Amino acid sequence: MVNQIAHDTIIVATKNKGKVKEFAHAFAAIGKNVQSMYDYPDLPDVVEDGETFADNALKKAKTVALALGIPVLADDSGLCVDKLDGAPGVYSARYAGEGATDEANNKKLLDTLGQMEQGEDTEQPLLSPAQFVCTLVVYDPETDRVIQASGDVEGFIIAEPRGFGGFGYDPLFYLPEYDKTMAELTMEEKQAISHRGRALEQLMSQISRNPS
Numbered sequence: 001m002v003n004q005i006a007h008d009t010i011i012v013a014t015k016n017k018g019k020v021k022e023f024a025h026a027f028a029a030i031g032k033n034v035q036s037m038y039d040y041p042d043l044p045d046v047v048e049d050g051e052t053f054a055d056n057a058l059k060k061a062k063t064v065a066l067a068l069g070i071p072v073l074a075d076d077s078g079l080c081v082d083k084l085d086g087a088p089g090v091y092s093a094r095y096a097g098e099g100a101t102d103e104a105n106n107k108k109l110l111d112t113l114g115q116m117e118q119g120e121d122t123e124q125p126l127l128s129p130a131q132f133v134c135t136l137v138v139y140d141p142e143t144d145r146v147i148q149a150s151g152d153v154e155g156f157i158i159a160e161p162r163g164f165g166g167f168g169y170d171p172l173f174y175l176p177e178y179d180k181t182m183a184e185l186t187m188e189e190k191q192a193i194s195h196r197g198r199a200l201e202q203l204m205s206q207i208s209r210n211p212s
């Protein structure tokens with residue numbers, strides 16, 4: 001990548017428009033454009049069958065980088081809920097089934113937690129601790145070099161969605177220190193504290209410490 005950081009355009013192996021917006025915003029700050037898999041319609045599909053975020057991120061970065069012949073960044077991320085023993089985890093995107101919408105995944109999460117709560121003596125429904133987790137991988141097809149970075153953020157799942165920013169599970173992810181959900185933060189605020197923002201910071205510092 002490191003090569004790639006020298007270029008004006010960063011290619012991100014994603015089809016998630018929410019991620020594309022966040023990366024575009026982050027890289028604009030250092031004068032870089034972002035392209036995604038939508039800019040290269042003939043790319044092969046990537047089956048995300050890894051057991052970890054890192055496995056899937058590497059698979060996405062490598063598949064697209066080998067197809068294009070240049071370094072590529074990929075993001076694999078998800079929501080881990082304590083009460084669900086870390087689920088949906090790497091299955092976050094398809095929690096409610098293959099190709100599920102964010103709305104369907106959010107509904108499934110609330111239904112699942114709601115069912116678990118029946119019979120529980122709880123005053124505060126659904127304040128289940130949870131983490132967002134993100135692993136970023138850059139793969140350079142010329143050198144076979146891999147750079148990996150991760151980030152996470154702690155919060156709580158709330159019973160009613162709040163806010164219209166962000167994407168995915170953001171409206172259900174409550175941050176007590178802000179008294180807001182992730183979907184009620186501005187993009188700058190989200191970036192400063194999110195799993196993706198933290199992973200990106202770690203990635204950039206690795207690259208600046210170890211350029212090639």
Ligand SMILES: O=c1nc[nH]c2c1ncn2[C@H]1C[C@H](O)[C@@H](COP(=O)(O)OP(=O)(O)OP(=O)(O)O)O1
Binds near residue numbers: 019048105132166182
């Ligand atoms: O900041 C976030 N705010 C809310 N939800 C989030 C976030 N970050 C990941 N998530 C959720 C969305 C999706 O359900 C799953 C990611 O799955 P993941 O496979 O990495 O991404 P994806 O399939 O949407 O796009 P792609 O693989 O093309 O990058 O975790």
Ligand SMILES: [Mg+2]
Binds near residue numbers: 048
């Ligand atoms: Mg995916």
